[in-house]
Amino acid sequence: MRVETVTRSEPGRHREAPAEHHVVIVGGGFGGLYAAQALRRAPVRVTLVDRRNFHLFQPLLYQIAVGGLSPGDIASPLRSVFRRSNTQVIMDHAVRIDPAERKLILRQRELIYDSLILAPGGHHSYFGKDHWETYAPGLKTIEDALDIRRRVFSSFERAELEEDLDKRRGYLTFVIVGGGPTGVELAGALGELTRTTLRDDFRNIKPAQSTILLLEGARRILPSYPEALSLKAQRSLERLGVTVVLGALVTDVGRDRVVYRSGADSRELRAGSILWAAGMQASSLGRELSRSTGAEIDRAGRVIVGGDLSVPGYPNIFVIGDLAHVRGADGTPLPGLATVAMQEGRYVARLIAARLERRSLPSFRFRHRGNLAVIGRNAAVADLGRVKFSGFPAWLIWAIVHIAYLIEFDNKVLVMIQWAWNYFTRKRGARLITETVRVRPDIPP
Amino acid sequence: MRVETVTRSEPGRHREAPAEHHVVIVGGGFGGLYAAQALRRAPVRVTLVDRRNFHLFQPLLYQIAVGGLSPGDIASPLRSVFRRSNTQVIMDHAVRIDPAERKLILRQRELIYDSLILAPGGHHSYFGKDHWETYAPGLKTIEDALDIRRRVFSSFERAELEEDLDKRRGYLTFVIVGGGPTGVELAGALGELTRTTLRDDFRNIKPAQSTILLLEGARRILPSYPEALSLKAQRSLERLGVTVVLGALVTDVGRDRVVYRSGADSRELRAGSILWAAGMQASSLGRELSRSTGAEIDRAGRVIVGGDLSVPGYPNIFVIGDLAHVRGADGTPLPGLATVAMQEGRYVARLIAARLERRSLPSFRFRHRGNLAVIGRNAAVADLGRVKFSGFPAWLIWAIVHIAYLIEFDNKVLVMIQWAWNYFTRKRGARLITETVRVRPDIPP
Numbered sequence: 079m080r081v082e083t084v085t086r087s088e089p090g091r092h093r094e095a096p097a098e099h100h101v102v103i104v105g106g107g108f109g110g111l112y113a114a115q116a117l118r119r120a121p122v123r124v125t126l127v128d129r130r131n132f133h134l135f136q137p138l139l140y141q142i143a144v145g146g147l148s149p150g151d152i153a154s155p156l157r158s159v160f161r162r163s164n165t166q167v168i169m170d171h172a173v174r175i176d177p178a179e180r181k182l183i184l185r186q187r188e189l190i191y192d193s194l195i196l197a198p199g200g201h202h203s204y205f206g207k208d209h210w211e212t213y214a215p216g217l218k219t220i221e222d223a224l225d226i227r228r229r230v231f232s233s234f235e236r237a238e239l240e241e242d243l244d245k246r247r248g249y250l251t252f253v254i255v256g257g258g259p260t261g262v263e264l265a266g267a268l269g270e271l272t273r274t275t276l277r278d279d280f281r282n283i284k285p286a287q288s289t290i291l292l293l294e295g296a297r298r299i300l301p302s303y304p305e306a307l308s309l310k311a312q313r314s315l316e317r318l319g320v321t322v323v324l325g326a327l328v329t330d331v332g333r334d335r336v337v338y339r340s341g342a343d344s345r346e347l348r349a350g351s352i353l354w355a356a357g358m359q360a361s362s363l364g365r366e367l368s369r370s371t372g373a374e375i376d377r378a379g380r381v382i383v384g385g386d387l388s389v390p391g392y393p394n395i396f397v398i399g400d401l402a403h404v405r406g407a408d409g410t411p412l413p414g415l416a417t418v419a420m421q422e423g424r425y426v427a428r429l430i431a432a433r434l435e436r437r438s439l440p441s442f443r444f445r446h447r448g449n450l451a452v453i454g455r456n457a458a459v460a461d462l463g464r465v466k467f468s469g470f471p472a473w474l475i476w477a478i479v480h481i482a483y484l485i486e487f488d489n490k491v492l493v494m495i496q497w498a499w500n501y502f503t504r505k506r507g508a509r510l511i512t513e514t515v516r517v518r519p520d521i522p523p
Numbered sequence: 524m525r526v527e528t529v530t531r532s533e534p535g536r537h538r539e540a541p542a543e544h545h546v547v548i549v550g551g552g553f554g555g556l557y558a559a560q561a562l563r564r565a566p567v568r569v570t571l572v573d574r575r576n577f578h579l580f581q582p583l584l585y586q587i588a589v590g591g592l593s594p595g596d597i598a599s600p601l602r603s604v605f606r607r608s609n610t611q612v613i614m615d616h617a618v619r620i621d622p623a624e625r626k627l628i629l630r631q632r633e634l635i636y637d638s639l640i641l642a643p644g645g646h647h648s649y650f651g652k653d654h655w656e657t658y659a660p661g662l663k664t665i666e667d668a669l670d671i672r673r674r675v676f677s678s679f680e681r682a683e684l685e686e687d688l689d690k691r692r693g694y695l696t697f698v699i700v701g702g703g704p705t706g707v708e709l710a711g712a713l714g715e716l717t718r719t720t721l722r723d724d725f726r727n728i729k730p731a732q733s734t735i736l737l738l739e740g741a742r743r744i745l746p747s748y749p750e751a752l753s754l755k756a757q758r759s760l761e762r763l764g765v766t767v768v769l770g771a772l773v774t775d776v777g778r779d780r781v782v783y784r785s786g787a788d789s790r791e792l793r794a795g796s797i798l799w800a801a802g803m804q805a806s807s808l809g810r811e812l813s814r815s816t817g818a819e820i821d822r823a824g825r826v827i828v829g830g831d832l833s834v835p836g837y838p839n840i841f842v843i844g845d846l847a848h849v850r851g852a853d854g855t856p857l858p859g860l861a862t863v864a865m866q867e868g869r870y871v872a873r874l875i876a877a878r879l880e881r882r883s884l885p886s887f888r889f890r891h892r893g894n895l896a897v898i899g900r901n902a903a904v905a906d907l908g909r910v911k912f913s914g915f916p917a918w919l920i921w922a923i924v925h926i927a928y929l930i931e932f933d934n935k936v937l938v939m940i941q942w943a944w945n946y947f948t949r950k951r952g953a954r955l956i957t958e959t960v961r962v963r964p965d966i967p968p
Contacts, residue, residue: 131676148593157724166726169680186684231576235614239631279602281611 098123099434102182102191104172104363106133106156109197109399109419114165116427121434124165125189127182131155131169134220137416137480140260142223143353144267145231149220172198172363175370177392193394193430196363196381197423200400200414203357203378210331214253214352217260226353230268233350234276237283248348250288253336255328256356257294258302259451262311264355265292266453269318290319291347293326293338295356300459302413303449307459310468314457328356358414360401371395376403380411385441387426396429398422406444416483418444450476543568544879547627547636549617549808551578551601554642554844554864559610561872566879569610570634572627576600576614579665582861582925585705587668588798589712590676594665617643617808620815622837638839638875641808641826642868645845645859648802648823655776659797662705671798675713678795679721682728693793695733698781700773701801702739703747704896707756709800710737711898714763735764736792738771738783740801745904747858748894752904755913759902773801803859805846816840821848825856830886832871841874843867849887857889861928866890895921 099122103110106128114126135152142149156167170184175194182189202216215225230252237249252268254261268290276285292299292315298308299315299322312322323340330337337346360379368375373389374382380403381389387402389395399419404412412418425442432439448462450472458472467475544567548555551573559569580597587594601612615629620639627634647661660670675697682694697713699706713735721730737744737760743753744760744767757767768785775782782791805824813820818834819827825848826834832847834840844864849857857863870887877884893907895917903917912920 131680145595148595150590150593155724157721161723168684170684235576239613239615276602278606279600 099192099430100125100190101193101195101430102127102189103195103197104128104182105197105199105399106130106167107136107197107199107399107419108416109199109423110195111156111159112420112423113195113197113398113427114160114163114423116424117165117430118163120164120427120431122164122193122430124163125168125191126156126160126165127168127170127172127184127189128156129169129171131157131167133159135483136218139217139220139223140264140267142220143217143226143230143264144271145227146267149224153220172196173366175363175367175395177371177395180394191394193396195396195398195423195426196367196401197397197399197419198361198363198401200358200360200379202354203359204354205357207331211354213333214255214331214336214354216354217264226351229351230271234280234283234285236350238280239282244348246283247289248334249350250283250285251291251347251349252288252351252353253291253293253347253349254353254355255293255336256354257292257296257299257322257324258355259300259449261292261294261353261355262299262315262451262453264353265290265315265320265322266318266457269315269320269453273319286319288319290321291349292320292322293328294322294324295327297324299324300449300451303451303459303461304466307449307461307466307468311451311453311459314453314459314468317457318453358400364397364401367395367397376411378403386429386439387422387442396426398426404442404444406446412444417447421445450479452476544637544875545570545635546638546640546875547572547634548640548642549573549627550642550644550844551575551612552581552642552644552844552864553861554644554868555640556601556604556868557865558640558642558843558868558872559605559608561869562610562875563608565609565872565876567609567638567875569608570613571601571605571610572613572615572617572629572634573601574614574616576602576612578604580928581663584662584665584668585709585712587665588662588671588675588709589716590672591712594669598665617641618811620808620812620840622816622840625839636839638841640841640843640868640871641812641846642842642844642864643806643808643846645803645805645824647799648804649799650802652776656799658778659700659776659781659799661799662709671796674796674798675716679725679728679730681795683725684727689793691728692734693779694795695728695730696736696792696794697733697796697798698736698738698792698794699798699800700738700781701799702737702741702744702767702769703800704745704894706737706739706798706800707744707760707896707898709798710735710760710765711763711902714760714765714898718764731764733764735766736794737765737767738773739767739769740772742769744769745894745896748896748904748906749911752894752906752911752913756896756898756904759898759904759913762902763898803845809842809846812840812842821856823848831874831884832867832887841871843871849889851889851891860894862892863889895924897921 101117101122101124103114103126106126110126111133114124117124132153132155138152141147160167170186172182172184174183180191182191182194201218204210215222217223233249237246240246254265272285272288300308300311315322326338326340328338331352334348334350336349336352358378364375364379364381367373367381371389371392380401381397382403383397384390387396387398400414406412421444429439446463448460450460452458452473457469458476460467460472460475546562546567546569548559548571551571555571556578559571562569577598577600583597586592605612615631617629619628625636627636646663649655660667662668678694682691685691699710717730717733745753745756760767771783771785773783776797779793779795781794781797803823809820809824809826812818812826816834816837825846826842827848828842829835832841832843845859851857866889874884891908893905895905897903897918902914903921905912905917905920
């Protein structure tokens, strides 16, 4: 079921007309997007495959969950990013790789590649308890964010109607599992929401009396940050009314109910919203690749790649982003962050271009530009290597960096001004509780 | 299951402490919202009941369907509109009215009213063929608009992947049933989308070759407008590539398939997107009210009210908006438009306030301020009574009027600037194809 324009140049077969080098990229996240962008001027044609028709600016996804931004504000249609470029966008699912035939098998067609870049990302890991997802959704897609938004705002509505004080307290209890950047930002945003935005909106309840619990298994939140910043972040969260519980292990999750162990204690809580921000599991495409190439995968399902980010033995198959296990300067694997994926995407693009000119490149080296996490309106922590900030200066850096990235490939200046406006006026225009959209079975996968 | 704060003052029972007059409003659309707003300074307390937690600016809903705006841009949280006011917002469903006890029965509680304003609106009518809705969604809610958006943009994606030219042409065929303002605006927006916004976005298809069919049963589109404007609107649509079929009656709708009769001909079409913009059916609360008060309802399910918009025999029960059958100056019922509902809401509020001061008011009289319909980027038709505009001047009036209303109770200035910016740069940032949000059974109704 091939489409002619895509498989027109099958390099191995029509040697007489020197075909253009065909780069196939799976995934339009940060890794795939930056790879395709960096190949714009290379003498190649690119096919970008994604299941969705947009790139998502995931670092601001938590803002959708708390009603600060609308989905359209942080998503860029891939077709409009790559209009008038050498990249063709295809909406499809990658199923299998056939390295011998240089074939990528999608659900609806097959693509012959000269170079293949796999950047399918990952999803939340429930450590083998996948049924917890029903009660404690993660924050990875627009749908997740809207689901969380519905839960959070419905909790206030239910509390407003509830006379039983125990149940009311339950609805006003928000538990966030995982104290990494996502969990911290979500907890901070909920703190702000309950303490300022919703302050005067209800008659029977006081949103400011909500309980916001951040459960982290390690001895400090933001474990990948310098210790001083972890402490500052915790103090900022506490000022917003968030209770941080360290060394906490979740042992059970049910409807409106979470059980966790902290030291020798086991506690059971009634909670209207339980949000999952712990653990990452790489895309199953990694196992698929391992099956066909013998590549090793780590415990999180990531593919262990070589110094040039290619699969050992397959120099034209690259893995980047959350699916790649790449060791940093200190020997530990690089974290699943947008900056890592972006740098990897650019590196692979440069490497492919260099090889076409019969040049070589040194191995990939991640440049640590800094870690940022935001906690509410004007507090953040920034670790820029030598310099470490917290409070408002860190927030300003955070805002500038994010706005700069957002407008890099999509002119979202005004969206961001709007957002900053809301931020300072403490409004939340997007706090709509929307319902399930009707299903239509014949919409493409 | 009453909540104390809401039913505290039951006027019939605690005569010793003169209780505040309690106005209960069902529906936070234009009618209910403007009634509550106009009661802000009256010596009453107001309870506004809505199933959703936001007011929707429906005149711009079609912009969500074509990816020009995000849901948050045209929705205002009711709680934030009525913070610090005499209006309490309740998220619940109205089920039944008990006029003898002055009781409104909701799903989760009961309210005792002194005055009751029913403004629950309506939904699309499929003329008894409700199963058509699966294949031809209407445009009434945010979910509808996102559903239509998904269909429209998925159609292009499917066409891009389709090799069979017949099927491809089918995916690129958009049929809009109904040539009223909604149908005309939707058709115009689709014309623009295919002719300009998406022009360079695909490789295998040319969106500009899409077929956009507007089917209208009457002899002209916009039948409620002056004839000259109907013709101008039709010509504007045709310039955008829309084919207008007049005197067309839809006889069957199926998956990707529509059959219609025009004169003696019957035509069957393959169409990837069939959108329903015909017929209105008032809320079933009308029949419910008729059962308990004996009020007459018309064929569209609307309640026939008196000159003061109250139900005959029940001077403290008012019906406004799409549920009300009110005759205009020319003897025909007023159309289901935002302006009508707004004026009715304000009138009833003034009447309630006047009665509390033992004054009376003359009967409701609708002031025709004009009709507006927009067709693409800079064409519109405006009928302002004596003056009739079309083209860009009409568009400008349309834009100013809508922006003025939008910012009246929610400061959406920057949203509107953003939107105007997109409008002129021909960008569509919000054209995301989002999937079905997971269902959670215990979310409140």
